[in-house]
Amino acid sequence: MGLTDKEKRVKYTTVSIPLTLYNRIKKLIEGTGFTSVSQYVTYVLREVVASHEESKYEEPFTEEDKQKIIEKLKKLGYI
């Protein structure tokens, strides 16, 4: 029998952090909505990674594209 959709779901891997940091986080999340250190670390990393990614971006249009779009926007009354 094949795997169900639920069984095919995302896998996890292990990342090492210093035990001192682990204990510090464990204490920090007591009484919060976080149920484990892993959950907290995942949350924080996603936040940090996204903010680092944000700085690496250039708009996807050339000057020529831009002029064409501006013409269209003028015609439609947006500019």
Add this chain to the structure above:
Amino acid sequence: MIPRPHGGRLINKILTGKKREILLSEASELPSISISFERVIDVMDIAHGVFSPLEGFLFQEDYINVLYDMRLTNDLPWTIPIVLDVDPEEISGLKEGDDIILRYNEEPIAIMKIEEIYGWDKKEYARQVYKTTDPNHPGVSKTYNRKELLIGGTIDLLNEIKHPLENRILWPIETRVLFKEKKWRTIVAFQTRNVPHRGHEYVQKAALTFADGLLIHPLVGWKKPGDYRDEVIFAAYEALIKHYYPKNVVVLAGLLMNMNYAGPREAIHHAIVRKNFGATHFIVGRDHAGVGDYYGPYEAWEIFDEFPDLGITPLFIREAFYCRKCGGMANEKICPHGDEYRIKISGTKLRKMIMEGKIPPEYMMRPEVAETILKFKDPFVH
């Protein structure tokens, strides 16, 4: 600062020039399948980058991840699976790796590379996405009516579908240029499927107080009977903007996208899409994208706690009411008065008045807006 698109790149899958001509001429020789108007809308949204970073319909691994973890396999938040359903007989003889043409009313819309064919459990889909398997839920009922297999693969758009309101529909690249031209750095997006009443105006203006610009972004597309027609919504907003908003702070543009009524999951989806349009903030209503009582009133707010990496800031603005004691619009956070002073603005009541040809009281709807709606012989969808 206008945010980068979801995943870092605005997807453009629109074929142009020689490549399009060649593929169009070959289209008649390729196998094809007919798709519904809703799937055409998905194709257009993928091609124009509304669904960036998606470049096609989901592969199975992404589908499973989205279903259970609300993320794509590259870890990006994504909450509504964008899938193409087919009947086994439609694709008999086809295999993974083949190119097919997606047609609507015989017209070739897009070319798709079949990269995966897989089955799905619609009941499980409903349970995860809609949090209910009740066929009375409009999204669940649509899911149950879909076909038995899914095909995953990238698409390239060959032909745009003409829409009666196409001059009112802007795509992400266009709003991004527009916001840059207007020199807006903070843009609040407001999702709607309705004509504006005073409560909507209050929420929009509360958000606009600290942003450079407001994107009023009505969903254009399929509507259920009793809803206001798209052209009525646009005309009503134009009247409101003309009489009650300062110049150069509002962009009113249609968004061609399907509505799922998936409550909290759809609130995240709506926010991601608005990020692709260049919005920095997104107004999330109470029971956003909900229907009936399938979702708790604030579930669509709470789900945002699970996504620290969305890249767009949700604004949770409480529902507005008219307070007779305050003498104006207010919400429960800023008004200390009791229910005896508060008048809720009911969409159902407003609709009834409009149906009877009556102008609603000014504390519910601006007279210019009501008059504009009443000028339409029949403002509702049948």
